[in-house]
Amino acid sequence: MTVSEPEEGRQADPEGERPVPSSGLPASEDAPSESNSGLTRAYLLAQRAARALVRGVHTNWRRSLYLRVISTTLVLSLLVLVGLSYVLISEVRGGLLEAKVNAAVNDHRAGLSYAVAELQENETSDRDRLLNNIARELTSRSGETGLYGVIVLPSVSDERGWATVDEDTVNESVPERLVEQVRHSEVPDQQYHTYTRIETEDGSVEPALVVGAQLTHAYELYYVFPLQHEQEILDLVQNTVALVGALLVVLLGFIAFMVTRMVVTPVRSAAQSAERLASGDLAERMTVRGEDDIARLSMSFNDMAGNLQEKIQELEELSKVQRQFVSDVSHELRTPLTTIRMAGDLLFDDREALDGSHRRSVELLQSQVERFEELLSDLLEISRHDAGAATLGIESSDIRDSVMKAVGDAEQIAERRGIKVILRLPAEPCIAEFDTRRINRILRNLVVNAIEHSEGRDVVVAAAGDRDAIAVAVRDYGVGLKEGEEHLCFDRFWRADYSRVRTTGGTGLGLPIAKEDATLHGGWLQAWGMPGQGSQFRLSLPRRSGAELRGSPLPLVPPEIALGRNNFTSLGETSAKMRGGTEDEEAP
Numbered sequence: 001m002t003v004s005e006p007e008e009g010r011q012a013d014p015e016g017e018r019p020v021p022s023s024g025l026p027a028s029e030d031a032p033s034e035s036n037s038g039l040t041r042a043y044l045l046a047q048r049a050a051r052a053l054v055r056g057v058h059t060n061w062r063r064s065l066y067l068r069v070i071s072t073t074l075v076l077s078l079l080v081l082v083g084l085s086y087v088l089i090s091e092v093r094g095g096l097l098e099a100k101v102n103a104a105v106n107d108h109r110a111g112l113s114y115a116v117a118e119l120q121e122n123e124t125s126d127r128d129r130l131l132n133n134i135a136r137e138l139t140s141r142s143g144e145t146g147l148y149g150v151i152v153l154p155s156v157s158d159e160r161g162w163a164t165v166d167e168d169t170v171n172e173s174v175p176e177r178l179v180e181q182v183r184h185s186e187v188p189d190q191q192y193h194t195y196t197r198i199e200t201e202d203g204s205v206e207p208a209l210v211v212g213a214q215l216t217h218a219y220e221l222y223y224v225f226p227l228q229h230e231q232e233i234l235d236l237v238q239n240t241v242a243l244v245g246a247l248l249v250v251l252l253g254f255i256a257f258m259v260t261r262m263v264v265t266p267v268r269s270a271a272q273s274a275e276r277l278a279s280g281d282l283a284e285r286m287t288v289r290g291e292d293d294i295a296r297l298s299m300s301f302n303d304m305a306g307n308l309q310e311k312i313q314e315l316e317e318l319s320k321v322q323r324q325f326v327s328d329v330s331h332e333l334r335t336p337l338t339t340i341r342m343a344g345d346l347l348f349d350d351r352e353a354l355d356g357s358h359r360r361s362v363e364l365l366q367s368q369v370e371r372f373e374e375l376l377s378d379l380l381e382i383s384r385h386d387a388g389a390a391t392l393g394i395e396s397s398d399i400r401d402s403v404m405k406a407v408g409d410a411e412q413i414a415e416r417r418g419i420k421v422i423l424r425l426p427a428e429p430c431i432a433e434f435d436t437r438r439i440n441r442i443l444r445n446l447v448v449n450a451i452e453h454s455e456g457r458d459v460v461v462a463a464a465g466d467r468d469a470i471a472v473a474v475r476d477y478g479v480g481l482k483e484g485e486e487h488l489c490f491d492r493f494w495r496a497d498y499s500r501v502r503t504t505g506g507t508g509l510g511l512p513i514a515k516e517d518a519t520l521h522g523g524w525l526q527a528w529g530m531p532g533q534g535s536q537f538r539l540s541l542p543r544r545s546g547a548e549l550r551g552s553p554l555p556l557v558p559p560e561i562a563l564g565r566n567n568f569t570s571l572g573e574t575s576a577k578m579r580g581g582t583e584d585e586e587a588p
Contacts, residue, residue, distance in 0.1 A: 107148070151224060341373065378509040418456065
C-alpha cells in the first residue's frame with residue numbers, strides 16, 4: 001500500500017525538493033542524539049561516582065586518626081626524601097662531571113703539547129700525513145679517562161681536517177658554539193669545553209664532553225670524551241636512591257602505623273568505655289597497663305566512673321526514699337482524711353442549722369478537705385510516674401469527645417468568672433489511640449488554667465488532626481508568660497506570681513502530671529506565651545500508640561502573633577459576633 005503525498009506538499013515543492021517530515025527527526029539524526037544521551041548518562045554516572053569517592057575519602061579522613069597520621073607521615077617523608085635525593089644526585093652528578101672535565105682537560109693539554117711539538121719538528125715534511133699520524137697517535141694514547149676521539153678541524157677553508165670518529169658525525173660531535181669560541185680565542189693554547197651528544201655504532205645517542213683549543217693558526221684540536229661510564233654510574237645512583245627511598249617510605253609508614261596504633265588503641269578503648277558509661281553501664285572500667293600517660297588516663301577515668309557511680313547510687317537511693325516517703329505519707333493520710341471527710345460531710349449537710357460564722361467555717365472546712373484530697377491524689381499520681389509504675393489504658397477515641405468533656409467540667413468555673421469558652425473543632429472525627437482518663441485530665445487542667453489566667457477574656461480551644469497526629473490547643477488572652485517561663489511552668493509547685501491567689505484550688509502539680517501523661521503517650525505538651533498577649537498550650541499525640549511523633553497539626557505560636565497582628569484586645573468586645581458564627585460549637 002502506497003501513501004500519496006499531500007496536495008499542499010506537492011504545491012509547496014515545485015522544484016522536486018525532498019519535503020521535511022512533519023514530525024520527528026530523520027533517522028540519520030537519531031543516532032547522534034542517542035550517542036549524546038549515552039555520553040551524558042556516562043558523564044553523570046562518572047560524576048556521581050567521583051562525588052561519592054570524594055565524600056567517602058573526606059568522611060574517612062575526618063573519622064580515622066590512623067588515616068590522617070599515616071597519610072601525613074608518608075607525604076612529609078616523601079617530600080623530604082625527594083629533596084634529599086635531588087641534592088644527593090646533584091652532588092654526585094657534579095662530582096662526576098668535575099672529575100671528568102679535569103681529567104679530559106689534562107689529557108687534551110698533553111695531546112695539544114705533543115701535537116705542537118711534532119708540528120714544530122717536522123715543518124718541511126708532508127703536512128697531511130703528519131696530521132693524520134698525530135691524530136692516530138693521540139687516539140692510541142687514551143689513558144684513565146677511557147676511550148676518546150680526536151678531531152682536527154681546519155680554521156681556513158683551503159685546508160682539510162682529520163678525525164678518528166665517524167666522519168658523518170663530526171659536525172654533530174663538535175657544537176658550533178665551541179668552534180666559534182676556539183676560533184675567536186685570543187690566547188693560542190686556551191682550552192674550552194662543552195657538553196654534547198654523539199651517536200654510537202648501534203644508533204643510540206649518548207652524552208659526551210668535547211674539549212678544544214687552537215693547534216696552529218690553521219688547525220684546531222678537539223677531544224671527544226664519551227660520558228657513557230659516568231651516565232651508568234649516575235643511573236646506578238639514581239636507581240639506588242629511588243629503591244632506598246621507596247623502602248624508607250614504606251618503613252616510615254609501617255612505623256607511623258605502629259606508633260599510631262599504640263596511641264589510638266587506648267584512646268578508642270577509652271571512647272568505647274565512655275560510651276558504655278554514658279549509656280547507663282556504671283560498672284564499666286578501663287584496663288590499666290603500665291604507668292605511662294595512658295595508664296594515668298585509665299586510672300583517672302576509673303576514678304571518675306567510680307565516683308559517678310557512687311553519686312548516682314546515692315541519688316537513686318535518695319529518690320527511692322523520697323518516693324517511698326511521699327507514697328507512704330499519702331497512703332497514711334488517706335485514713336484520717338477519710339474520717340475528717342466523713343465528719344465534714346455531716347457538718348456540711350447540717351450547715352443550715354448553724355449560725356453564720358459557724359456555717360462559713362463548715363464551708364471553708366469542706367473546700368479545704370476537698371483540696372487536700374486532690375493534693376493527695378496528685379502526689380500519689382506523681383509518685384507513680386517517678387517510680388515508672390504509670391500505665392496506659394489505650395483505646396481508640398475521638399479527641400473531640402475529650403475536649404467537650406473537659407470544657408463541660410470547667411463550665412461552672414467559666415460561668416462564675418463570666419468567661420466564654422469558644423470551641424474550634426473539626427467536622428470530621430479525630431480518632432486516635434490514647435488513654436481517655438489521662439487525656440481528659442490533661443485537657444481539663446489546661447482549660448481550667450486558661451480560665452484562671454484569662455483576665456476575664458474568652459478562651460479558645462481548637463483541635464485538629466492529620467494523617468499521623470492529632471493536637472489540641474488551648475488559648476487565653478490573659479497575662480501571658482515571660483521569656484523562659486514556657487519551660488518553668490511544667491515544674492512542680494511552680495507559680496508565675498506567688499502573690500496571686502488560686503481561685504480554683506489547684507495543687508501546683510497539674511501541669512507536671514499533664515506533662516508526664518503526654519510523655520507517657522509519646523506526645524508533646526508545649527507552652528507559648530508573651531507578657532500581655534496571653535498564652536497557648538498545645539497537646540500533640542500520635543494517632544497510633546507507640547508511633548513516633550514527628551510534627552503537630554496545630555502551630556504552637558498563634559497565627560495572629562506569627563503574622564504580626566495585635567488584635568487580641570478586641571476579642572472580648574467582639575466575642576458576641578464570634579459566638580454568633582460558632583454558636584453550635586460553644587460549651588453548653
